[in-house]
Amino acid sequence: MNSNVETTSGLSGTISGEITETLRDAIITGEFPQGSKLSETKLAKDLDISRGPLREAIRKLEGMNLIQHIPQQGARVVTLSPKFVLEIYETREALETKAASLAALNMSSGEIDQLHRVIDAQSKFMHDNSNAHIPAESDYVFHEILIRGAKNNVIKNALLHRLYPLIKMFRYQNSKASNSTSNSLLEHRQIIYAIEQRDPELAAVTIKRHIVRARNRIERRFNENIDGD
Amino acid sequence: MNSNVETTSGLSGTISGEITETLRDAIITGEFPQGSKLSETKLAKDLDISRGPLREAIRKLEGMNLIQHIPQQGARVVTLSPKFVLEIYETREALETKAASLAALNMSSGEIDQLHRVIDAQSKFMHDNSNAHIPAESDYVFHEILIRGAKNNVIKNALLHRLYPLIKMFRYQNSKASNSTSNSLLEHRQIIYAIEQRDPELAAVTIKRHIVRARNRIERRFNENIDGD
DNA sequence: CAACCAAAAAATGTTGACATTTTTGGTCTT
DNA sequence: AAGACCAAAAATGTCAACATTTTTTGGTTG
Incomplete structure (x- = not known):
């Protein structure tokens, strides 16, 4: 199975965590299509494990919002309507x-340096490739540093564990809907x-605009695919 | 076991869901103390079920942020530091x-009526009892209607499934730190x-102030218990 | 030919036993 | 007496079989 989406997670050590x-x-890469059913018996056979750890893995993925589970009916991959x-x-x-306004208050100078290093790399990349798109992975790194810099674990977990998996899934399976326009680098600098x-107020309005713009691009694309096409 | 905290959840049908x-x-009521270990063997014996469904229940509670699970070490009730x-x-x-700003845009008039009925009941209660405190349950109902009125399932689930259980737990075990002051009714009316x-903007600033005030009361209480006492 | 019912097949839910790891308790050494 | 070490006990992780529910299938009937 393809697994170069993200390897950084502390779930290993047990079969359940690996699975x-x-x-x-x-799921993120679309190897299991949206809405498709995850059959326990079939999956357990394919992965060569018993159903116990598999069921626990499914529960964890439910916690990440990647799977919807209905009692007596089984688990399905979420559909990104x-x-x-x-x-x-x-x-x-x-x-x-x-998170951004908290980061403005709580980030260490070391973490700010990290942010600089990331956008310097992004800048170099775009210059070298005269490419209008920042690599998705680099964009995630930027936002992850910022989120961690807020020093609020509840917000961090909500974003990194429950929302970003869905965002990655959407971006991966809709590569054209990339969040990284030529403006992104400038917005990151701001x-x-x-x-x-x-x-904190400036940080809040700045990142809010960054995210709302991304949302609006996506919404526009959805609308295009309805009337036009 | 005491279970008059909240009975409305669609988890039944299976042992795992009931458990x-x-x-x-x-956990919310403190019957299992904060930080205490939930031994699978002991719990399974006490509840007279096998460990399979129990483990799944623990995973679900982990998704509600009520339990912290460490591989090879077991599950503990979260500590509300x-x-x-x-x-x-x-x-x-x-x-x-x-949620409030979305509710201002998306709530139906029927839902707004529901809000009115709740605060009318709160008003009557406070008048009849000349009591400075709205019952916690009634306060939850108000906020739940508002959250549902936003018509955003992601926000709804984040709040009702992952955050409110923790808030209920804190309030239940710190009854003096009740969110419901004499101001609450007025704030709800606003x-x-x-x-x-x-x-939407007015709804946002109004509810934000409502929540920040609650937060500040709690913070003040924490500080009192450190220096003073 | 479609609708319906019943039996069979398959899937999910649950259980108890086994495997592996962690914790406990006591002994021995320094 | 304090600490290191080892064996026993207990706990968590995993598995395979059983139970129950849902889905499928195939045949009957209107």
Whole structure:
């Protein structure tokens, strides 16, 4: 199974944890299609494990919002309907805006340096490739540093464990809907500026605009695919 | 086991679901103390079930943030440290502020009527009892209607499934730290007003102040218990 | 030919036993 | 007496079989 989406998670050590990561990546990449059923018997056979750990993995993935489980009926991969995706981005807007204002207050100078290193790399990449798109992975790294810098574990877990998997899934399976436009680098610079100024309000409005713009691009694309095409 | 905290959940039908609700209520009420270990063998014996469904229930409770599970070490009830509680309220502020502004846009008039009925009942209660405190249950109902009115399932699940259980747990075990002051009724009226005006910004600032005040009361209480006492 | 019912097949839910790891308790050494 | 070490006990992780529910299938009937 393809598993180069994200390997950084502390779920290993047990079969249940390993399987969780395997399935997570398979869902994010679309190897298991949206809405498809995850048959316990079949999966257990394919992965060569018993159903016990598999069921626990499914419960964990349910906690990540990647799977919907209905008693006596089984588990299905979530379906990223337009409505659902827009709801995800509204939630992200609420949480990450708060995270940014907290980051402006709580980030260490070391963490700010990390942010600089990331956008310097992004800048170099775009210059070298004269490419309008920042690599998705690099964009995640930027936002993850910012989220961790807020020093609020509840917000961090909500974003990194329950929302970003869905966002990664959407982006991976809709590569054209990439969040990384040519504006992203500039917007990232503005966010860093606000944090360096230790200005929580500025950080909030800046990142809010960043996320709302991404949401609006996605919404526009959805609408195009309805009337036009 | 005491279980009059909340009985409305669609988890029944399976042993795993029943046990989840039982344990959830036992954790919220403090029957299982914060930080205490939930021994699978002992619990399975006490509840007279096998460890399979119990383990699944523990996974679900982990998804509700009520339990922390460490591989090879077992599950423990979360500890509501002051830092953790304040983080919970910061997260609630972010999510419920967005929920309120969405509710101002999306709530049906029927739902607004429901809000009115709840605060009318609260008003009658306070008048009859000349009591400074709205019952916690009634306060939850108000906020739950508002959250559902936002018509955003991601925010709804984050708040009702992952954050409110923790808030209920904190309030139940710190009854003096009740959120319901004499101001709460007035603040609830202001929130309804903003929603009736279909004014998302006003709804946002109003509920934000409501939640930040609650947070500040809690923070003050924490500080009192450190220096003073 | 479609609708319906019943038996069979398959899937999910549950259980008890086994495997492996962690914790406990006591002994021995320094 | 304190600490290291080892064996026993207990706990968590895993498995395979059993129970119950749902889905499928195939045949009958209107």
